[in-house]
Structure formats: C-alpha cells, structure tokens
Amino acid sequence: MARKILVGPVEELPTGARKIVDAGGIEIGVFNVAGAFYALPNLCVHQWGPLCAGDVSGTLANSSETDWRYQWVRDGTIVICPWHSLEFDITTGQCLAYPRVKLRRYNVAVEDDCIYILL
Amino acid sequence: MSTTIPTIGIRRHRQLDQLLIVDFDVHILDERQEIAAFCDPPWRQMLVDGPIVPPFGGNARLYPVFPGHWSTRKISRQTPAEVRAALDDLSIDLGVLFPERLLAIGQQPNAEYAMALVRAYNRWLTATYLQETRGLYGVVAVAPQDPEGSAREIEHYAREDRVVGVMLPTTRLEPLWGHRKFDPIYQAAEAAGIAVFYHGGAPVQMPMLPFDLRQFDTPFMFHTYTHSIEMMTTLANLMSTGVPVRFPRLKMIYIEAGISWVPHAMLRMDRIWEEDRESAPLLAERPSTYMRRQMYYATQPIEEPESLADMADVIRMIGGGDSVLFASDFPHHDFDHPKKVFDIPVSADTKRKIMGENGLAVLGISPLPASEHVPGKTLPQRM
Structure with missing residues (x-):
C-alpha cells in the first residue's frame, strides 16, 4: 500500500512556491508550477547537491526558427541546482544538459485541501 | 538577487570518513x-x-x-x-x-593601499579563523605592487603555526609572477619553508595579463579557458626566468584550474625546450622534471569525463x-564534493595520497593531530 506523506495545506504552496519535506530518510521537493504540483528528489545526480533548494527560473534558448537569437523560455518551470547550476524541468524531471538524465518523479495528490506525496 | 549556497543537505559519505x-x-x-578594524590609517x-x-x-x-543562473550566486558571510x-x-x-x-x-594601482589591504587581511585571518577552531589553516596575502613589503609580511607570519603558504593570484597583474622583481617574495617563502599558491581567478573585460577577455562573448567561453590559460602562462613564465631553478627548495602549487591542462603543459614545454632551450639556458633539465619535482596541482574543478577512468590516465x-x-x-559556485575526486579509479594508496597525504607532506604537517580530525572519523592506523 502506498505511503502518504503530508506536504501541507494547498494555500501554503501558491504558484511559484516550493517546499522540501523529509519523507522518512529521503528529502523530496514539491513545487507548484502554474497551479499543478510536482515532486522531485532533493538530490542532484551530478554531485549530490540539494537540488530542490535551487532557484526556480527559466532558461535561454535559441534555434533556427529565431535565426539563432536568444529567447527567454519556460519561465517558472526550471529548477537550477544551487551547487553547480545544472538545470532540470520541474514538470518532467528532464535534465537540460544531458538528454539521458531524467529525475524520478513522485506522485502528488490533493485531498481535503491538503497536498500529499504518494510513495 | 543572490542565493547563498546551502550547507544543509550535504550528505556525509561513509567512505570519506575512512581517510x-x-x-x-x-x-x-x-x-x-x-x-x-585590522587596517592601518588612513585606509x-x-x-x-x-x-x-x-x-x-x-x-x-x-x-x-538571468535570474537564478550561476553568476548571481555569491559566497555568504560565514x-x-x-x-x-x-x-x-x-x-x-x-x-x-x-x-x-x-x-x-593585483589590479590595484595604489601600492600603499594594496599593501595596507593585505596587511589587514593577514591580521584578520590570523586573529580570527586561525585561532578559533580546529583544522583551519591559511596563507599570507601579498601585494605584487610591493615585493619587499610583501617579503616582510611572509617573514612575520611564517612563524605562525597555521600559516602554511603565500597566495599569489594569477589574474589581473602585470608583470607575471616570474619577473625578477618578485625574487624577495620567493626568497622569503623558501627561507621560511612555506609553499607559494598560484590561485586562478576570473579576469575582467579589459586588457589585463595573463588573460584578456576581449572577444569572449559568453561566460561559457571565458570560463572554459581563463583559469587554465592563467596557469599555463604563469608556469611558462616561471620556467622562462628559472624560478624553480633559482629557488630549488620552493614548493609551488597551482589552484583552481582542474588538472587536465597539466599533461598538455608538460608535453608542450618539453617539446619546445628541445628547440628553444638556449633562450632559457638556466633550465638544466626538461621542464616536466621541475613540474614533477617541485610543483603540485589542485584538483578543482575536477574534469568529469563520461568515463572517470580517463582521469586516472x-x-x-x-x-x-x-x-x-x-x-x-567550497563554497564557490563550481566547488567539488570530495567524493567526485575520491571516485576516480586509482589505487587505494594513490587515493589516500591525493585526498590528504600529499597535502600534509607539502604543508609540512606530519601527522595531523587527532584533535584536528573531523569528529566521528575512523582513520585506519598506518605503519
């Protein structure tokens, strides 16, 4: 049976906010991105840094469609590890630098106006 | 906008507690x-x-x-x-x-102010960090603007137990550290039996030796080469003027450029020495001989190839x-967790040397008293 870890009341985690919770020996970061909740391990795959404590921001991109000019994209969906700045998409766990690196994602549920992680 | 690097969340690794x-x-x-408070008037x-x-x-x-990206991060006051x-x-x-x-x-034009700053730093360092807790050692700051005054600082502080070297920043200075005007600094360090630390840093967007950022469009571009080129430029200059020959007991340490530049510098200098030896005739042996005998290379930022075995090579x-x-x-934006270096597949003996034993020997500390170990470590007894 899945374990339910209480994160907190929904109003504690407005859009753009994040909370790191201790889920019995592992730390998990829960994020609100545009009204939806996502949960990622608070452990960077690079050098074991506290990934979820990093700034939530966007990133720069350029492509042939913009004649290789810079664009600011994915604002509010990228968490940047505070140790060495590896960027991850909060909604998918995808590492922006390495296509093969993807973080595990935990299921999140909302019941009675409270957020839970399902382990 | 700045974020301090959190120290909570650092995980102790059991293997690291055994060396x-x-x-x-x-x-x-x-x-x-x-x-x-430690600075002389009027400064x-x-x-x-x-x-x-x-x-x-x-x-x-x-x-x-842009928000959240690396250059916005700053060291916190600790x-x-x-x-x-x-x-x-x-x-x-x-x-x-x-x-x-x-x-x-190095870029300070006023020599008297530069000297006042390093004197204040040395007083502050020795009165605070080096007094208050275990396992913290320090280096004397010097001002390239005043080699004689700097030599007096080295003579004064080298007697302190926890002063183990002299810091020579490799950026924003002219001339380079091989110049004969710096001989008093090397004489004082060699006489005191302490090492010199060539510490790399990021230069500024103006003509400034040994690295000039004009035409470097992005942090990616400058961060790729600044530190290693500073090291290679400084090293070649030291060889050219024969600092390791003239100060044969001096230990020289290169900081903050990783280590992959070192084989390149050794191979390249040896090759050129064969052809241009007469322009630096005081080098009695191949440059790599001095580089292995008197020089030491600090790992950070350790290179991270897909196969870590490449680093063993x-x-x-x-x-x-x-x-x-x-x-x-630590705590800079590109610091290395010791486990990243520990994980390089070399022999257990080499791991112990790189992680600590070489360091104690270079610093002339042997052994490190048990009272200075991290509490909870179980270090195997070594014969």
Missing part, C-alpha cells in the same frame, strides 16, 4: 567591514565609509545574467564555526583558507598522483 582529507582551496569572505576610514572601495565593489564583468561545520559535512579535516576579494589585489601522465592535491573551492 584523511586535506583541502587546498576553501574561501572565506574578506568583506571590507570585516577587515577594516581604515576609507574601508568603513568610502564611496568607492576597490576591490570590494563588484567584479567589473559585463555579461548579461563565521569560523560555520566554515568548520560545512567542512565537517564534507568530511574535510584540514582546509587551507583563501580570501575572496583580495584575489583581485591524466593522473598517470602527471606522474602517478604524487603531485596531485585535492581541493574543493
């Missing part, structure tokens, strides 16, 4: 408010409320920076106890402390690990 770890690069924040007043107080006001780089606690979390027993702001001392090319020293550069 001694000596860290050749830990930074403390020498803010003007911190060192003002003290200027540090307290001067309107323009170099080198404490920004780094003069002009790259655009007490000696906080630095010690962070090193404990990283299993680091002994840390050699370096300043932050005074890495830019780099270490073998440098000479098998006797010249390689672990450094973390």
